[in-house]
Amino acid sequence: MWNHPIKRFASSTFVxxxxxxTALASHAQATPCKAACFKQFRDGAQACVVEGNCSxxxxxxxTNCIHKNMPGPDLSDCLIGCRSDRQxxxxxxxxxxGDNLDTYRNCKDxxxxx
Numbered sequence: 001m002w003n004h005p006i007k008r009f010a011s012s013t014f015v016x017x018x019x020x021x022t023a024l025a026s027h028a029q030a031t032p033c034k035a036a037c038f039k040q041f042r043d044g045a046q047a048c049v050v051e052g053n054c055s056x057x058x059x060x061x062x063t064n065c066i067h068k069n070m071p072g073p074d075l076s077d078c079l080i081g082c083r084s085d086r087q088x089x090x091x092x093x094x095x096x097x098g099d100n101l102d103t104y105r106n107c108k109d110x111x112x113x114x
Contacts, residue, residue, distance in 0.1 A: 033111035041104035048096035054089035058082055 065078035 031111060033114060034108055037104055037107035037111060040107065041100060044100035044103065045097055048093050048100060052089050052093035052096070054086055054093060057089055058086040061085060 061082035062079060065075055065082060068075075068078070070078060
């Protein structure tokens with residue numbers, strides 16, 4: 001019945017995944033402090049992306065440049081400004097995520113000290 005290599009691989013992968021999920025779930029229950037740190041980290045990382053809103057900011061800037069009916073060089077300069085703002089926004093989001101990661105590590109270290 002399970003003599004096809006893909007079926008054997010799929011079944012072993014399923015079993016390994018189930019065991020991994022069980023191990024991770026039991027570890028999270030064993031350390032509620034670390035689970036709280038991870039939840040805070042995950043929520044913080046999501047907040048960084050939402051607050052940055054880089055793609056919408058770039059899209060709005062680009063649309064404004066196009067609707068102003070600027071001639072060629074002025075339109076090009078406007079779009080370059082939009083790209084620069086987007087790059088700056090992405091850097092701000094990366095910095096936010098880095099700070100969030102540092103906070104997570106400190107929280108986790110505090111859990112180990114308890």
